[in-house]
Amino acid sequence: MAAIIILDEFTAGQIAAGEVVERPVSAVKELVENALDAGASRITIDLAEGGLGRITVSDNGCGMTAEDVQLAFLRHATSKIKSAADLRRVNTLGFRGEALPSIAAVAKVAMTTRVPGSITGTRAELQAGSLAAVSPAGCAPGTTVEVNDLFYNTPARRKTMKNPSAEGALCGELVSKMALARPGVRFELLTHGKRVFYTPGTGRLIDAVTAVYGPGQGKEMIAVSAADGELSLDAYAGKPSLSRSNRSHLTIIVNGRYVRCPAVVTAIEDAYRGLLPQGRRPVAVLSLTVAPEQLDVNVHPAKLEVRLLEEKRVASMVAGALRNVLRGDPVIPAAIAERGNRYHYKEPGKSIFMQVPAIFSPEPEQDQSAVNPEPVDTVATGSPVASILPDKTVIPAERYKFLEDTVEDKKFPILHPLAQLLPTYILAGGEDGLYIIDQHAAHERVLYEECLAGQGNYPSQCLLVPETLELEHSEASIVIDLLPRFAETGFVIEHFGGDTFLLRGAPSYLPAGREKELFLDMVDFFNGKGSVPDQADFFKRLASSIACKGAIKAGEKMPFGAMEALLKRLARAENPFTCPHGRPTIIHLSNRDLETRFKR
Secondary structure, three states, X not given: OOOOOOOOHHHHHHHHHHHHOOOHHHHHHHXXXXXXXXXXXXXXXXXXXXXXXXXXXXXXXXOOOHHHHHHHOOOOOOOOOXXXXXXXXXXXXXXXXXXXXXXXXXXXXXXXXXOOOOOXXXXXXEEOOEXXXXXXXXXOOEEEEEEEOOOOOOHHHHHOOOOHHHHHHHHHXXXXXXXXXOOOOXXXXXXXXXXXXXXXXXXXXXXXXXXXXXXXXXXXXXXXXXXXXXXXXXXXXXXXXXXXXXXXXXXXXXXXXXXXXXXXXXXXXXXXXXXXXXOOEOOEEEEEEOOHHHEEOOOOOOOOEOEEOOHHHHHHHHHHHHHHHHOOOOOOOEOOOOOOOOOOOOOOOOOOOOOOOHHHOOOOOOOHHHOOOOOOOOXXXXXXXXXXXXXXXXXXXXXXXXXXXXXXXXXXXXXXXEEEEOOOEEEEEEOOEEEEEXXXXXXXXXXXXXXXXXXXXXXXXXXXXXXXXXXXXXXXXXXXXXXXXXXXXXXXXXXXXXXXXXXXXXXXXXXXXXXXXXXXXXXXXXXOOOOOOOHHHHHHHHHHHHHHHHOOOXXXXXXXXXXXXXHHHHHOOOOOOEOOOOOEOEEEEOHHHHHHHOOO
């Protein structure tokens, strides 16, 4: 073994830089955090070649004196903590004193800074991590740091970088996240001097959200707030229609710091469970405020991950607040997306009256023979167009007013069924336009919640002829493990020996003839999971399968009374806006959209 030596300062600095400065976005993060800690209300980031050629970060913060400039590039030099005790209550983004020396170890760095009220500023230039020159300079109050030729002295690291466009995109994403974390700061991102992004710095989270995601998406975000002692939440959660295929649009902020926090991510996704299709992720911006002593920010070299000391409490508050909002507000996706300020109206408060067609005349019920059985237009039998024509049945007024008596909180729109389209969709009129309901998704949601409401009280019904189940060994093993769960939900299963079972009974609410199919679907789902699900998870999966198998299918015709009954049951659901798999049950074509489409 070679003799142990003490590394020289330059080599040690480059090793430390490898932990702190992985790529251009790392340098941008450290410099912007320093600007925020300096109290800046305006920060400008200018990039050349995606940050590999040049990174310039300018702010209007408190600046530094000439004496502080001499110390700023020394390792572990910091103005943010004084002892280890301060680590328990960190109130700044940076605190380790590693950012500037780590950047200077792998780039050519120049800093110009002036304290407000001072006549002159100071300029410092560094080469290979050491101060090369310090001189007086004229500049505006605040600090500007220019980083040139990043990784010029570490060619191996330089070769692993992506192309400038990709590196610049990473920097842009980070600046967006930091802008969401600090809505009171005006951020401006430039590429080769040309502005590509900025936020207004008004202090309102919704303004920062709109600047980052655009006005269209901003309108589809729902405000969320909650508080529990010193713990508080200010957030904007996207409607399910804003889902993404990854978590890139999920931003978590703790005490003004953009972080990664797996426990909070899990809580957010739990709140959206059942509202998003499989594989889709929510769009949300959550700003949490916790007591500094409840937050450990010293667990990651780049300070991207934090540890919450009361993790379960925070996760519970986040999940509960999101559930209340997502299941309380109508999150019906619009049929036509609005773009910017395209719509202008002389009478903003005007509402359009939608009259129920004459075929739903509020006259007393008549004999069917009194109603002309022929449609107004001649339509070929079996044509898809024929399906949109409602039955010529006269409906009394009391029947198309039914929802007004059943929807107490008015969260679900008051709807009047009009017709069936294809037949797959129910067309319904409402106070604010036309609503289109997916009959399968709506019935699936209704059955799912009704099944869950009957947990633990599922009556069994014996099959006329028991079904023989010859399973694979892995399937048989999971069935044996799940026998108590199946019994709790009304299945009567007998182990016939080996990998063979007899299905003698099934819950009475299952669609007739599909008992074996549903049972095997449950086995397939839990096979290979590695653990026996708890009762709640088993019930939810079973209810989802039952709802999918038992719901009315696309293409099945529904009489008016059936459409009416389905809408009534959907209105009473806890979450009437999506099916159990997260697909929307209803979309909305507003009066405003209709006016625009018809050029009114």
